[in-house]
Amino acid sequence: MPSVSEILETMEYGPAPEANDAVLAWLAAKGGRTRHFIDGAFVDPAEGGSFEVVNPASGEVLIAAAQGGKADIDAAVAAARRVLPAWSALPGHVRARHLYALARLLQKRERFFAVLESMDNGKPIRESRDGDIPLAVRHFYHHAGWAEVLEAEFPGHEPVGVCGQIIPWNFPLLMLAWKVAPALAAGNTVVLKPAEFTPLTAVAFAELCREAGLPAGVVNIVTGDGATGAALVEHPGVDKIAFTGSTEVGRLIRRATAGTGKKLSLELGGKSPFVVFDDADLDSAVEGVVDAVWFNQGQVCCAGSRLLVHEAVADRFHARLKARAQRLRVGDPLDKSTDIGAVAAGVQLERIRSLVEAGRAEGAACWQPDIALPTRGFFFPPTILTGVAPASIVAQEEIFGPVLVTMTFRTQDEAVALANNTRYGLSASIWSETLNVALDAAARIKAGVIWLNGTNMFDAAAGFGGYRESGYGREGGHAGMAEYLKAPDKAARKARRAAPAAAADFTAAPAPAVSAADGAAPRLDRTAKLYVGGKQARPDGGASYTVSDAKGRPVSQAGLGNRKDIRNAVEAAQKAAGWSAASAHARAQVLFFLAENLEARAQEFADRIEALTGVTPEAAAEEVALAVRRLTFYAGYADKFDGRVQSTRSRHVTLAMNEPWGVIAIACPDEAPLLAFVSLVAPAIAMGNRVVVLPSQAHPLVATDFYQVLETSDVPAGVVNIVTGERAALTATLADHDDVDALWTAGEPGEIRAAEERSAGNVKPVWAVGPGGLDWSSPIHGLGPQFLRRSIQVKTIWVPYGE
Numbered sequence: 001m002p003s004v005s006e007i008l009e010t011m012e013y014g015p016a017p018e019a020n021d022a023v024l025a026w027l028a029a030k031g032g033r034t035r036h037f038i039d040g041a042f043v044d045p046a047e048g049g050s051f052e053v054v055n056p057a058s059g060e061v062l063i064a065a066a067q068g069g070k071a072d073i074d075a076a077v078a079a080a081r082r083v084l085p086a087w088s089a090l091p092g093h094v095r096a097r098h099l100y101a102l103a104r105l106l107q108k109r110e111r112f113f114a115v116l117e118s119m120d121n122g123k124p125i126r127e128s129r130d131g132d133i134p135l136a137v138r139h140f141y142h143h144a145g146w147a148e149v150l151e152a153e154f155p156g157h158e159p160v161g162v163c164g165q166i167i168p169w170n171f172p173l174l175m176l177a178w179k180v181a182p183a184l185a186a187g188n189t190v191v192l193k194p195a196e197f198t199p200l201t202a203v204a205f206a207e208l209c210r211e212a213g214l215p216a217g218v219v220n221i222v223t224g225d226g227a228t229g230a231a232l233v234e235h236p237g238v239d240k241i242a243f244t245g246s247t248e249v250g251r252l253i254r255r256a257t258a259g260t261g262k263k264l265s266l267e268l269g270g271k272s273p274f275v276v277f278d279d280a281d282l283d284s285a286v287e288g289v290v291d292a293v294w295f296n297q298g299q300v301c302c303a304g305s306r307l308l309v310h311e312a313v314a315d316r317f318h319a320r321l322k323a324r325a326q327r328l329r330v331g332d333p334l335d336k337s338t339d340i341g342a343v344a345a346g347v348q349l350e351r352i353r354s355l356v357e358a359g360r361a362e363g364a365a366c367w368q369p370d371i372a373l374p375t376r377g378f379f380f381p382p383t384i385l386t387g388v389a390p391a392s393i394v395a396q397e398e399i400f401g402p403v404l405v406t407m408t409f410r411t412q413d414e415a416v417a418l419a420n421n422t423r424y425g426l427s428a429s430i431w432s433e434t435l436n437v438a439l440d441a442a443a444r445i446k447a448g449v450i451w452l453n454g455t456n457m458f459d460a461a462a463g464f465g466g467y468r469e470s471g472y473g474r475e476g477g478h479a480g481m482a483e484y485l486k487a488p489d490k491a492a493r494k495a496r497r498a499a500p501a502a503a504a505d506f507t508a509a510p511a512p513a514v515s516a517a518d519g520a521a522p523r524l525d526r527t528a529k530l531y532v533g534g535k536q537a538r539p540d541g542g543a544s545y546t547v548s549d550a551k552g553r554p555v556s557q558a559g560l561g562n563r564k565d566i567r568n569a570v571e572a573a574q575k576a577a578g579w580s581a582a583s584a585h586a587r588a589q590v591l592f593f594l595a596e597n598l599e600a601r602a603q604e605f606a607d608r609i610e611a612l613t614g615v616t617p618e619a620a621a622e623e624v625a626l627a628v629r630r631l632t633f634y635a636g637y638a639d640k641f642d643g644r645v646q647s648t649r650s651r652h653v654t655l656a657m658n659e660p661w662g663v664i665a666i667a668c669p670d671e672a673p674l675l676a677f678v679s680l681v682a683p684a685i686a687m688g689n690r691v692v693v694l695p696s697q698a699h700p701l702v703a704t705d706f707y708q709v710l711e712t713s714d715v716p717a718g719v720v721n722i723v724t725g726e727r728a729a730l731t732a733t734l735a736d737h738d739d740v741d742a743l744w745t746a747g748e749p750g751e752i753r754a755a756e757e758r759s760a761g762n763v764k765p766v767w768a769v770g771p772g773g774l775d776w777s778s779p780i781h782g783l784g785p786q787f788l789r790r791s792i793q794v795k796t797i798w799v800p801y802g803e
């Protein structure tokens with residue numbers, strides 16, 4: 001025990017442990033094992049297995065948890081499905097009361113949950129007490145509010161159904177809240193599988209559900225490992241999978257759900273940049289790094305783990321950072337003065353060690369403070385790797401530990417290029433005292449969340465989620481709610497019945513099999529080319545296929561595009577990035593001009609449609625008129641589909657900016673070849689995307705005629721690229737392509753399945769568009785905001801505001 005004068009000399013302070021008796025009593029009362037929570041009751045696993053839950057700070061076993069098997073998942077999904085109609089039919093304000101009750105109860109037990117979380121996960125009590133648990137409480141309150149205002153904000157929408165939710169171990173209760181609260185607010189029911197390292201707060205939450213009187217079956221919790229998760233993913237009774245975890249497992253889930261029609265949202269890994277400009281407040285930025293990569297032992301998907309610092313201040317910054325890291329306290333998570341607790345599991349510790357070794361082997365210099373680590377448990381010191389090459393393993397791989405890699409830059413452009421030099425795009429932290437510098441970087445860095453002069457801030461009202469291989473879908477705020485809702489398709493079906501001319505008459509001749517031209521077809525008037533980079537282009541292979549009219553007579557040849565043509569089209573679309581940067585006003589003008597020019601040639605298009613598809617002259621004229629209407633509608637919306645300012649609790653204006661995806665690939669159906677083409681292309685380009693379109697395979701000439709309309713309407717080269725040919729094969733190529741950011745397909749189920757499977761590689765979203773899904777042909781979807789929502793991804797930017 002040091003004397004008072006010694007303490008005053010060193011300013012060292014002794015341990016200040018948080019009491020854990022309530023948690024120990026709770027564990028003891030369980031009789032050695034936890035159970036699943038299914039249909040409102042705690043049940044033993046059907047197959048009887050269990051796994052050990054370890055306290056990572058000591059290595060001691062806390063308890064055994066039930067290992068969920070297929071039968072448990074079946075029972076949980078059945079319960080969720082049974083109660084779904086009743087739960088979703090409750091008025092929003094009644095569901096709001098349930099969520100409110102959960103929030104209240106959780107708030108009353110904050111201390112208990114904080115201690116349990118720290119014992120199970122190893123995170124410092126300071127963080128679970130001040131971060132995880134209060135944020136989880138806030139999430140339930142916020143979403144109680146969404147249940148109240150649901151009908152006003154999302155009129156006519158329906159819940160998706162039974163949601164399978166799989167969460168990681170880094171923020172166990174908070175991730176549960178992120179998943180469960182919006183799902184319930186929207187009227188869904190839930191089967192949740194917590195991570196195997198950290199199931200305990202979920203079990204305690206199940207007890208709260210019982211106590212709060214939540215109807216049985218609305219929330220079901222099945223504990224277990226990856227196999228339990230896989231059983232949930234594969235269950236046919238699940239309508240949506242929401243996953244947070246590694247990119248690797250995200251890919252498995254994408255493949256497993258391909259072709260099933262299950263809605264999917266993925267929150268995956270990251271390697272987020274922390275950019276320090278030379279005019280930054282360096283002391284604040286040093287504190288920022290502490291919060292960015294040493295918070296939660298660096299086990300944060302959005303950890304600012306790549307420090308990019310301006311060369312002019314790099315030495316100073318590194319020196320201050322090391323001095324600060326030297327003073328971080330690593331140790332007992334239950335000690336209130338601990339800064340860095342235990343890593344969640346032994347395998348994670350090994351993973352961190354081996355990656356740091358890999359960094360050393362690649363020539364990075366490794367700095368660690370001169371501090372003693374606890375002798376038991378899984379601890380790793382704060383670590384800084386300098387002299388790291390941008391392409392090295394440690395600069396590219398997510399380490400998921402308290403390890404910072406650092407690089408320097410000279411110019412703003414170089415900083416942005418380095419920041420974007422990653423396959424991920426979850427978040428970025430930007431430090432500069434100059435407004436223009438910070439906001440310019442915020443606009444150019446490709447990431448779903450950007451913090452200006454701050455880091456790792458979260459709020460239920462702010463959307464969270466990634467770009468690129470960090471996944472898709474958002475959690476929190478308006479965008480997060482949309483993930484748990486279906487657009488009003490009942491109303492759409494009704495409207496379709498009421499206005500048959502608006503859609504039902506567009507039954508086209510079936511697509512002919514593509515065959516190379518045999519030269520024997522009589523009186524072919526011409527060969528329609530592809531349209532790439534603003535120019536008509538011959539297909540790379542020089543091949544074409546015969547296009548027939550409604551009576552089966554060959555009328556023309558169309559280019560048979562191949563992989564190379566797709567590559568050229570994507571490259572042209574990539575180059576047309578200026579379109580995404582153009583003002584919304586400018587894009588609106590171009591769309592209005594397109595409408596005007598299409599209308600001027602309405603008769604010609606109607607005749608062509610009639611001849612090619614065999615619809616009546618009235619239906620053909622109607623199709624053109626509707627296509628014109630779509631163009632003016634999306635022109636009108638181009639500068640009105642705005643982002644939001646989200647009401648987060650801190651002193652920020654937290655912007656939700658609607659950003660285009662970049663390049664969207666669109667595979668059109670054969671019905672209504674003009675209307676489908678326009679209904680899909682117009683919203684995408686209105687929001688600033690560039691597109692590569694596969695027009696109707698059976699009736700490509702309607703699209704190839706459209707080139708002239710594009711050419712006369714000031715559409716910049718490369719914004720709309722059209723490749724004719726075999727849709728299934730070309731769609732597959734587009735799904736594989738790394739520079740295609742999203743894919744919409746109106747293809748056959750087999751094509752959709754193949755595209756979804758292939759998209760797993762580069763984690764691009766694939767949406768089925770057409771009757772039964774997001775329906776371009778229905779007036780409700782085709783003249784509404786639904787396609788605009790699919791044309792953007794939300795970038796959340798936290799801008800300091802006020803004091």
Ligand code: NAI
Pocket residue numbers: 166167168169170193194195196224225226227228229230231233244245246247249250252253267268269270300301348351398399400
């Ligand atoms: P993981 O992705 O395997 O685990 C996350 C969840 O997925 C757990 O509940 C797990 O049981 C479940 N799961 C595993 N395999 C599954 C499958 N085939 N089907 C359905 N569910 C499945 O993550 P893991 O192995 O624990 O951590 C490995 C690395 O992943 C970490 O080092 C880190 O780099 C990254 N990670 C990223 C997270 C994030 O928030 N972005 C969270 C957790 C891990």
